[in-house]
Amino acid sequence: MLASIRIILVKTSHPGNIGSAARAMKTMGLTNLYLVAPKQLPDANAYAIAAGADDILDKATVLPTLDAALQGCHWVAGASARPRSLAWPELTPHALGGAAIAAASSGPVAILFGNEQSGLSNEELARCHFHIRIPSDPHFSSLNVAAAVQILCYELRMAFLAHSVPVAPASAETPATSDELAHFYQHLEQVLVEIGFLNPAYPKHLMRRLRRLYARAQLSQTEVNILRGILTETTRALSQGMVTA
């Protein structure tokens, strides 16, 4: 579905920004770059900044008008930093992700980014079904065009992944069982008494604190084995009166 999404840069001034946008797209799995009336075509500097996203630049479609770039698209959204006097239906970047991915399942969709100095013109924005406002700090909303491409492509990819990929578990290791934990706590308590840290007459509070600490960590079997290894070694070292350091 990402392949059905066109990233359209309109009247971009700096080839470096085109290279940077290509790299941003490719990191997020987008490949369809359209350049409408760029001031300069991608040059050596653009390729250097693209840092391996050369193929995106190589097969970028360069066209003289926005109309030509939008040919065949049934759903269009445009990034706009400034509020306009005539307010348009707006999407947050996050909402854009879901909406564009859904729309992409039924045909080509387009996301427009304007010129570095002035953004998209009112006429260009009027071609969009939705405006996307990236909620930057109102005191400094000067987002670089490639940075805006990066954020929106990131949200597109997140929405794309949310369609399919299962989430990995927190840890790949087998969690310790209740009885393994119970033996670990017994062992810990015994060694704390051995070293004189725990008064066996009043063990409860300290042991509860330590249980709470290790409960938060959700110990794996391997980790319980390591911790018990430390306890065993402590007892052995004590019994030999051994100090190696």
Added chain:
Amino acid sequence: MLASIRIILVKTSHPGNIGSAARAMKTMGLTNLYLVAPKQLPDANAYAIAAGADDILDKATVLPTLDAALQGCHWVAGASARPRSLAWPELTPHALGGAAIAAASSGPVAILFGNEQSGLSNEELARCHFHIRIPSDPHFSSLNVAAAVQILCYELRMAFLAHSVPVAPASAETPATSDELAHFYQHLEQVLVEIGFLNPAYPKHLMRRLRRLYARAQLSQTEVNILRGILTETTRALSQGMVTA
């Protein structure tokens, strides 16, 4: 709360990326930039690319070590593109936003970004409670460091804007700071050597495993004091050859 978040760039090679990161931060309302051992300090090029985020560069804190930059931070996350042999608790960028904003309500937090060529080292990542994997396309995961800063700062801002609702902290206790944790790990390593559990020639893997375990628990100051009390008592018992049980 965004003011409590430090963006820490570790060993950055290109001043242009520092300028670009400063701009990315400022568009999202973040202001605290730390530079750990940068190859070059921000130059004219960095300021040109910062495009108005000069104040962020002017007051950036430049330090020789990551330890110094983490001073006082109780919650640390690091961006990592590569999976590591020893997997760490991971956050998506979106989850990072919520978690970091919640953590920032109880003190300084840090987000680390590594060098352009190699990212964060295993040792640097071991200082983190969480790793952040930006889910880029596995066929082209070469995200520019400033682009990574842009995405994560965007998610931080989104969480900040959504965060009219207060989130309860994980524990009512004061969280341990990075330097308190660093001293604890040093102490732990020293005692593990004393009891003969750790071979000082090959400490890394075991210590990283233990760091990961305790990172998950997000230790409080009181808990660090208890654990260090156990370590001190172990050494004392050893030096007296004392076995009470």
